[in-house]
Every structure is written in C-alpha cells, then in structure tokens.
Amino acid sequence: MNGTDHRVEAGPPGTTADRPPGARTCSPGELDALAAELAASLGDRVRRAAPAGPLTTYRVGGPIGVLVRVGEPGHVEALADAVGHHDPPLLVIGRGSNLLVSDEGFAGLAVVLDGRFSEVDAGRDDGIVTAGGAVPLPMLARRAAAAGRGGLEFYVGIPGTVGGAVRMNAGGHGRETREVLVRAWVADLRSGGGARPLDPAALGLGYRSSILGPSAIVLGAELATEPCRPDTCEARLAEIVRWRRDHQPGGANAGSVFRNPPGDSAGRLIDACGLKGLRRGGAFVSPKHANFIQADDDATAADVVAVVRAVRAAVADATGVDLEPELRLVGFGADGVPGGEGAGG
Numbered sequence: 001m002n003g004t005d006h007r008v009e010a011g012p013p014g015t016t017a018d019r020p021p022g023a024r025t026c027s028p029g030e031l032d033a034l035a036a037e038l039a040a041s042l043g044d045r046v047r048r049a050a051p052a053g054p055l056t057t058y059r060v061g062g063p064i065g066v067l068v069r070v071g072e073p074g075h076v077e078a079l080a081d082a083v084g085h086h087d088p089p090l091l092v093i094g095r096g097s098n099l100l101v102s103d104e105g106f107a108g109l110a111v112v113l114d115g116r117f118s119e120v121d122a123g124r125d126d127g128i129v130t131a132g133g134a135v136p137l138p139m140l141a142r143r144a145a146a147a148g149r150g151g152l153e154f155y156v157g158i159p160g161t162v163g164g165a166v167r168m169n170a171g172g173h174g175r176e177t178r179e180v181l182v183r184a185w186v187a188d189l190r191s192g193g194g195a196r197p198l199d200p201a202a203l204g205l206g207y208r209s210s211i212l213g214p215s216a217i218v219l220g221a222e223l224a225t226e227p228c229r230p231d232t233c234e235a236r237l238a239e240i241v242r243w244r245r246d247h248q249p250g251g252a253n254a255g256s257v258f259r260n261p262p263g264d265s266a267g268r269l270i271d272a273c274g275l276k277g278l279r280r281g282g283a284f285v286s287p288k289h290a291n292f293i294q295a296d297d298d299a300t301a302a303d304v305v306a307v308v309r310a311v312r313a314a315v316a317d318a319t320g321v322d323l324e325p326e327l328r329l330v331g332f333g334a335d336g337v338p339g340g341e342g343a344g345g
C-alpha cells in the first residue's frame, strides 16, 4: 500500500507518535486484497464498503473500506497479521459517538469489537469492575449499580463504549475516566496484536485525550469502584439521566463538538456569539446546548463540518478564541478542520 514514513518513537503501543498525520488512503484493489485475506480467517466478520452511518451517532458518512468485527483475542492477532501485510490506515470504532466520517468514507481498515469484548464482571471481591472494550458505558454504569458498586454512575449519560472512554478520557458530572481506571488492556495492531496492561499514567490521559494512536485497540478495562447501596446508586443514575434530558438535545449528534478552552466553556462562548440555530444544509447548532451540532435525517457529513467551520470562525472573529474540536474527524484529508484525524484515523 502507499508507502509512508512512520518512525516509531518510544512509548506505549500504538501511540500518536507511531506515524505522522495526514491523508493516506488505500486503492479499491488494495482494499479488496485486504478484505480477501481477512475473510479467509474471519469469514463473515469482514465487510467491504459498509456504510459508516449506522456505525456513528451522527448517522452520516460514506463507505468504510474494510470493516471487521473482532470478538476474541485470536481475531485481533489475525487482524494484526493482515495489517502487517497490507499496512492500511486504521480506525477503531466504538459507538461512533464522537466520530464524524466524511461523505467520501474511510479508505482503510476499521475495527469494531463485540463478542468476548462485550462482557462485564461486577462481582469481584476486590471491588474492581472489569469490562470489555465494546461494553456500552450506560450499561456498565447500570450493571455496576445493580451489583452495589458505586463510582461509575457518571458513565450513564455518555453513549460511548469502554474502549472509546479510555481513548478519549471521557467524563462528566465531576468525574473522568482517569479517576476510576486501574488499567486498560491495549493491543497494538502494528505490533502483533497481543494485549498489554497500561495504567492511566502510561496512557497519558488528559482532557478528552490520551496518547493512544490509530493502531491501538483498548480491549478491556479494570475500573475501581466503592461499595454503594443499589438504591442509592440507582437514584444517582436517575438524577444524571434527568439532567441530561433537561440540558442536552436528542437526535443525531456527537455530544460536545469543541473542547472547553481553559477557564471557559465552549458552549457559553458559542451562545454568547449568537450562534444557536446556525444552519448549513441539514446540520445546525442546537438551540438547547450551543456546543452540540445536530444533524437532520437528510444531513451530510459536509453539512456538519460546514457548521463546525462556521462556528469556529465566528467565535474566533468575535472573541479571539480558537475553539479546538473534540469531535474526531475521519476521512477528511489534509484540508479537514484542524484537529481532525485525516484519513489515517
């Protein structure tokens, strides 16, 4: 596939240092060859040109070159072998609740976890809850609460997966992933696919960020909890769900689009600039929460990006603050909104 210089610097597997940013794509023939090799070992877990829409909460985006569902460690190793042979751009997709895939799609290999990576164990004597990378965060919060394990309630309002939460250091309601994470099990698709345990310091968890790069897959996590009466935990869950319903819009969106600038809130700045309701095609700034951009049923990814760009430019003009997207942009290439992941995921 397209040759690319990708010097490996010291650090945990699959860190952002493992290849330079920028658009890399595979040709259709290269994707066919990759899909064929993977199908030989993973069968109908492999799909060619699956639409991105159903894989993301924005429900937009073009075809995914090769999509593979992996359900056990052996699948990850098979995937790593194929990655070694073909060197495609990589993208791990959780619930797609922080992703915008371009209308042209992603000309590389995307991975979704399921099977054994969907399991939760909230019954350990040491109070540590283990969860596979594919586990939906609201389900994790509810399973822990039902088992009398508190501290993970904040996840009930975040519609991502455990893997996505580790990668993004997801948080809310006064807590974030690095405060509860004991260790994550991370495989590197460019280094054989074996899982390694990494603690929060090794993952470099910061504000909605980590040092994990596109070739790193979070297969599972161990999370610290404290004892909590199930009815007390359930009341906290209900309170958080109520707050979300009151303050955030429904429909197709990906949560907060921009990171909060130091000492301020992106939503407050956008609102103060009078941008609620700003529309481009089928996408618009939510009238309910200014840092959410919503997509109508007929919206395109280009519409969403047009709103991102318009908001960013208007806020910069009015306040001098350059808002940085938290939303991960996939397949937009070098001229995508800065902060995006380019075609390299």
Ligand SMILES: Cc1cc2nc3c(=O)[nH]c(=O)nc-3n(C[C@H](O)[C@H](O)[C@H](O)COP(=O)(O)OP(=O)(O)OC[C@H]3O[C@@H](n4cnc5c(N)ncnc54)[C@H](O)[C@@H]3O)c2cc1C
Pocket: 057, 091, 092, 093, 094, 095, 096, 097, 098, 099, 113, 133, 134, 157, 158, 159, 160, 161, 162, 163, 164, 165, 166, 167, 168, 169, 170, 171, 172, 208, 212, 216, 217, 218, 219, 248, 253, 254, 255, 256, 328
């Ligand atoms: C209504 C709504 C409310 C939200 N509220 C919050 C909030 O309060 N706080 C918050 O932090 N976020 C919030 N989000 C954003 C989003 O849910 C989080 O960023 C979440 O962590 C993303 O998880 P995901 O599984 O959907 O990841 P995706 O969106 O699929 O991917 C996001 C990034 O994580 C990577 N990734 C996903 N899974 C894995 C894995 N297993 N291994 C390695 N990398 C992986 C992807 O490659 C990508 O870079 C909200 C989103 C919505 C739609």
